Amino acid sequence: MDTPKLPPLREVIAAHGLSASKALGQNFLFDEQLLDRIAAIPGDLADKAVLEIGPGPGGLTRALLRAGARVTAIERDARCIPALAELQAAFPGRLRVVEDDALALDHAALMGEPFAIVANLPYNIGTQLFTNWLSAKEWPPQWTSLTLMFQQEVARRIVAAPDNSEYGRLAVLAQWRSTAKLAMKVHRSAFTPPPKVMSAIVHVTPATAPEGVDGAVLERLTAAAFGQRRKMLRQSLKGLPGGLAALDSVGIDPTRRAETLTVADFLALARALDQRIR
CATH class of the missing domain: 1.10.8.100 (rRNA adenine dimethylase, C-terminal domain)
Structure with a gap:
């Protein structure tokens, strides 16, 4: 598959006058090699449907597209839409941009087919989105895997074992009918602007739901x-x-x-x- 030559992400940010919004929990990643490594975590994405939440200027989006995915990106920040439109033009028919609030949408209905979720989640809504996906009434869910960036503290709580101060409600909800693992740590210096905390990527795959548990x-x-x-x-x-x-x-x-x-x-x-x- 031919991959179009794209300008560096920093140039895209500058051209569109973008800056990360603290109110929207944004932090931008510019390291293309790191982004490609994140996009590789779910496995082969060639012609697979992928849902991305909060793409911002499209750093992770372009990595997913390079991996061959068909991406639906939900972005509520209107400032980022022109930059994403450039990616749509570079990858015809492979990127759909939905300008809306991810918490307000039915993701399964939006996608209409099995899909992976890959996202550098906005910090202010990440945990809520995660628990919503874990709480799907139909199981196995329509999503095939979750590859999600969290604050490292939250990521450790998701994969924690009993008899540990990090073990709590989030671990039980993530592990009772799913397999959760810490896939990668990401240093705060990789972001612009650098957040105050370290980040990590959690990879979750659905498992068989135990019988008799509501x-x-x-x-x-x-x-x-x-x-x-x-x-x-x-x-x-x-x-x-x-x-x-x-x-x-x-x-x-x-x-x-x-x-x-x-x-x-x-x-x-x-x-x-x-x-x-x-």
Whole structure:
């Protein structure tokens, strides 16, 4: 596949008078080799549908296009649309730009086919988007993988194991019917402007959903359990109807703290809780 010669990203930024918006959680990546490495994480993207959130001036977008993907990019910052239009012209028929709020859209309906999600997520909406994708009622979901840039602190929470201060609700939601791994760390100096924190890329693939577990019940359970994470379960779950009875029915010591429970423990609790609230 012939790849069109594109101007350096810094020239694109300058030509369009762009600067990263703090209000939109933007930080731009200019390193083309780094962007190509990110685009390679999901595997072969030749003629595959890819959803990108917050492309900004199109740094990661051009890497995805170089990898052969058919990209749908959702961008709410009107300042970036002209730069993305140049990429549309350079890769005819391969890039669709949707000027809208990613949180307000039904991504499965927008894509209409199986798709990978690859994004340097805006920091201010990244976690909300991630939990929305994990909470899909239909499973396996229409998305085939998530390759997402987060603040490193958030990324570590997603892949954390029990008995760790980073282990919490996000880890359980990411791991109960998916496989999550830390794919790459990205130094703050790679961004313009450099954020105050380091970043990392998490790669998530759907797995078989355990039988008898309602995702909504699991979300309520983990919200209660980790809402007061330093308290014993008998305290954190006492406000959850059926919570203490569920602990007793599955034989979990109520004096334990939430961070000591495995994902399997939470699944057992969710099943028991579901039977009590139906």
